[in-house]
Amino acid sequence: MDPSSAITTVIRARRTHKQFTGAPVSRLQLDDLLELASWAPTHRLSEPWRFAVLDQAAIARLGEYLRFEPEIAAVPDPAKGAAKLAKLLERLPSLGAMVQVTWMRAGDTAIDLEDHAAAAAAVQNLLLAATARGLGSFWSTSSALGHPKTLAWCGCDPHREGFLGSIWLGLPADAPPPPPRRPLTERVRWL
Numbered sequence: 206m207d208p209s210s211a212i213t214t215v216i217r218a219r220r221t222h223k224q225f226t227g228a229p230v231s232r233l234q235l236d237d238l239l240e241l242a243s244w245a246p247t248h249r250l251s252e253p254w255r256f257a258v259l260d261q262a263a264i265a266r267l268g269e270y271l272r273f274e275p276e277i278a279a280v281p282d283p284a285k286g287a288a289k290l291a292k293l294l295e296r297l298p299s300l301g302a303m304v305q306v307t308w309m310r311a312g313d314t315a316i317d318l319e320d321h322a323a324a325a326a327a328v329q330n331l332l333l334a335a336t337a338r339g340l341g342s343f344w345s346t347s348s349a350l351g352h353p354k355t356l357a358w359c360g361c362d363p364h365r366e367g368f369l370g371s372i373w374l375g376l377p378a379d380a381p382p383p384p385p386r387r388p389l390t391e392r393v394r395w396l
């Protein structure tokens with residue numbers, strides 16, 4: 206196949222999936238996805254991304270941790286905490302794996318922005334590689350999953366690492382339609 210047509214297909218096919226079948230994603234598959242993620246562009250070769258990988262057993266342990274630390278889901282809105290936690294606990298068992306993505310914060314603002322961007326590019330690599338392998342993915346910035354206590358539970362250092370997102374992976378249980386994108390003319394200025 207023409208390689209340019211393969212990448213075009215994958216970029217268009219990637220969708221945010223929130224429903225998974227419960228089938229596991231293997232360590233081999235995850236290694237493959239993360240290796241591809243690390244080919245993202247990175248200024249000064251800082252490779253600022255960090256990945257904390259949770260298999261299904263670890264996701265179950267994280268769910269139990271969150272269940273007994275309800276104040277985590279109560280941030281930022283205590284009134285919505287219980288419902289948010291219940292929804293999260295209902296969804297987690299359907300995932301095949303989860304990758305908590307952080308980037309190492311830089312003291313210099315310009316470098317920190319570059320490193321944040323590089324880590325975001327690594328996430329997109331991961332999402333596209335997952336799509337190409339028939340996996341569904343969801344980039345979540347759930348405040349509970351990005352809470353400093355949750356990050357610390359995952360082995361991250363919340364004082365040195367910023368939360369980029371929680372990447373949910375698994376076999377898709379549905380096929381969400383693509384949310385529309387605006388016409389390019391609204392977003393592009395030709396000079």
Ligand SMILES: Cc1cc2nc3c(=O)[nH]c(=O)nc-3n(C[C@H](O)[C@H](O)[C@H](O)COP(=O)(O)O)c2cc1C
Pocket residue numbers: 219220221222344345346347370383384
């Ligand atoms: C940085 C980032 C954070 C996101 N966080 C959430 C989230 O917390 N909850 C959610 O429902 N979707 C989240 N999304 C997914 C978007 O809602 C999704 O990309 C958008 O609806 C477009 O759909 P598509 O990904 O299928 O093209 C996030 C996307 C990005 C890039």
